[in-house]
Amino acid sequence: MRGFPEIRCEITDEERILLSHAEDMINGCDRDYTPRFSQFLDERQAMLIKMLLDGRHIDKYRFFGGYEGAVRTMLCIYPEYCEPENKDYPITAVRFSFREQDHPTHSQFLGTIMSLQIKRSMVGDIIVGNGCTDVFLTGAAADSAMFIEKVGRVGVKPAVIDGTGITREDDFEELSASVSSLRLDCVASAAIKLSRDKTSAFIRSEGIELNHCRVYAPDKILEYGDVFSVRGHGKFILSEIGGRSRRDRIFITLKKYR
Numbered sequence: 001m002r003g004f005p006e007i008r009c010e011i012t013d014e015e016r017i018l019l020s021h022a023e024d025m026i027n028g029c030d031r032d033y034t035p036r037f038s039q040f041l042d043e044r045q046a047m048l049i050k051m052l053l054d055g056r057h058i059d060k061y062r063f064f065g066g067y068e069g070a071v072r073t074m075l076c077i078y079p080e081y082c083e084p085e086n087k088d089y090p091i092t093a094v095r096f097s098f099r100e101q102d103h104p105t106h107s108q109f110l111g112t113i114m115s116l117q118i119k120r121s122m123v124g125d126i127i128v129g130n131g132c133t134d135v136f137l138t139g140a141a142a143d144s145a146m147f148i149e150k151v152g153r154v155g156v157k158p159a160v161i162d163g164t165g166i167t168r169e170d171d172f173e174e175l176s177a178s179v180s181s182l183r184l185d186c187v188a189s190a191a192i193k194l195s196r197d198k199t200s201a202f203i204r205s206e207g208i209e210l211n212h213c214r215v216y217a218p219d220k221i222l223e224y225g226d227v228f229s230v231r232g233h234g235k236f237i238l239s240e241i242g243g244r245s246r247r248d249r250i251f252i253t254l255k256k257y258r
Contacts, residue, residue, distance in 0.1 A: 004016070004019050004052060005055070006051050006052050006054070006055025006056065007019070007048060007051050007052065007055075008051060008213070009213035009214065010213075010214065011048065015045070015048055018045055018048070018049070019048060019049065019052055021038070022038070022049045022052055022053070022075070022077075023052075025038065025075070025077050026053075026056075026058060026077055029060075029077045029078065029079055030079075033079045033081075034079070035076055035077065035078040035079070035082065035084055035088070036076070036077045036078075037074055037075070037076050037089060037090055038074050038075040038076075039074065039119075039121040039122060039138060040065070040072045040073065040074055040120075040121050040122065040123060040124045040136075040138070041063075041072065041073055041074065041075060041121075042071075042072055043071060043072075043212055044212035044213075046063055046073055046075070047211070047212045047213075049075055050063075053077075058077070060077065060078050060079065060080065060083075061075060061076065061077045061078070062075075062076050062078070062083070062084065063075055063076075064076070064084075064086060064089050064091075065091070065124050065125055065136060066086075066089070066091040066093055066124055066125070066136035066163045066166075067093075067125075067136070067163050067164075067166040067167070067168070068167075069167070069168055070124060070125050070136070070168070071125055071168075072123075072124040072125050072136070073124070074089055074090075074091065074124075076088075076089065090138055090139050091124065091136055091137070091138065091163070092136070092137050092138070092139055092141075092142035092160060093134055093135070093136055093137075093160065093161050093162070093163035093166065094134070094135050094136075094137060094142050094145050094146070094158050094159070094160055094161070095132050095133070095134050095135075095158070095159050095160075095161045096109070096132060096133045096134075096135065096148070096151065096156040096157065096158050097131065097132045097156065097157045097158075097159070098131060098132065098133075098151075098154050098155060098156045098157070099131070099154075099155075100130050100131040102154040103154075104128070104133065104151040104152050104154045104156070105128065105152075106126050106128050108151050108152040108154075109126050109128070109133055109135060109151055110123065110126060112148060112150075112151045112152070113135065113137075113141070113145055113148070116144045116145070116147075116148075118137075118141045118144060118145070122137060122138040122140065122141040123135070123136075123137055123141060124136030124137065125168065127166065127168050133151075133156075134161070134163070134166055136163065142160065145158055146158050146160075170257065171257070171258040172237075172255040172256060172257060172258065173255070173256045173258055174239075174253060174254070174255055174256075175190070175191065175236075175253070175254040175255070175256060176251070176252070176253050176254075177190035177191075177251075177252055177253075177254065178190075178245055178249040178250060178251050178252070179249060179250050179252055180248075180249055180250075181221075181250070182221050182222045182223075182241070182250065182252075183218060183219050183220065183221060183222075184203060184208065184210065184215065184217065184218055184219070184220040184221075184222060184228070185199045185200040185203055185218035185219070187222050187228075187238060187252065187254070188203065188208060188228065188230055188236075190252070190254070191228075191230065191233070191236045191254050191256070192230050192233040199218070200218040202230075203215070203216060203217070203218045204216055204218060206231060208228050208229065208230055209228060209229040210222075210226060210227070210228045211226060211227055211228075212227075222238050223238070224238060224239075224240070224241050225237065225238065225239075226238045234256050234257060235256070235257040236254045236255065236256050236257075237254065237255040237257075238252060238253075238254060239253050239254060239255045240252060240253035
């Protein structure tokens with residue numbers, strides 16, 4: 001396996017293969033002077049590749065997932081002469097229409113699509129709405145998805161759409177708290193409503209995903225916008241850091257993904 005000194009967190013063998021593929025994209029773009037596109041990447045995969053590219057001082061790249069604010073995105077590495085437009089990405093938006101009284105879930109859509117032997121890397125975001133769900137797919141996956149007639153027990157009608165104007169609204173529960181400091185164990189303790197000592201011990205033994213890297217240091221200082229996940233408790237964003245109380249505690253606001 002190749003070494004990746006630019007990566008500042010532990011990586012798996014599968015992630016090493018992903019980073020090797022990113023290196024191949026870099027070399028192919030340099031050799032042929034043509035853009036190279038990845039398949040869909042999750043947030044951690046995109047973060048690792050960004051570390052690699054930034055560490056090698058490569059700035060001609062862009063992540064896009066079919067609409068602005070997408071979670072799952074494709075990477076494009078491109079030469080000097082051409083920065084790709086949104087329409088250049090090999091992404092197809094498919095809208096599945098159904099009766100408004102029906103409520104097929106995200107997992108049901110993903111399961112139905114993957115039952116067609118479509119790999120997860122060929123599927124981008126799935127935006128579930130009332131009466132329709134928009135799914136972003138690679139071209140080949142979209143061709144197969146057009147034959148879907150049912151998701152779970154719900155009848156659906158697929159159609160290719162222009163993804164322009166599609167937006168995604170995350171559903172959060174807002175939590176307010178005060179903490180003695182912005183250490184990871186203090187903030188996580190407030191988030192999961194566990195004592196600081198027990199939270200600190202949990203971090204040391206199990207770790208917490210912080211900005212998509214596993215951290216085992218309870219004294220890590222958090223900043224505005226940091227995202228962390230605690231196994232068994234959910235995913236949180238440090239969405240606000242306020243002033244201090246008379247007892248010198250810091251007011252914070254957390255958003256928990258529903």
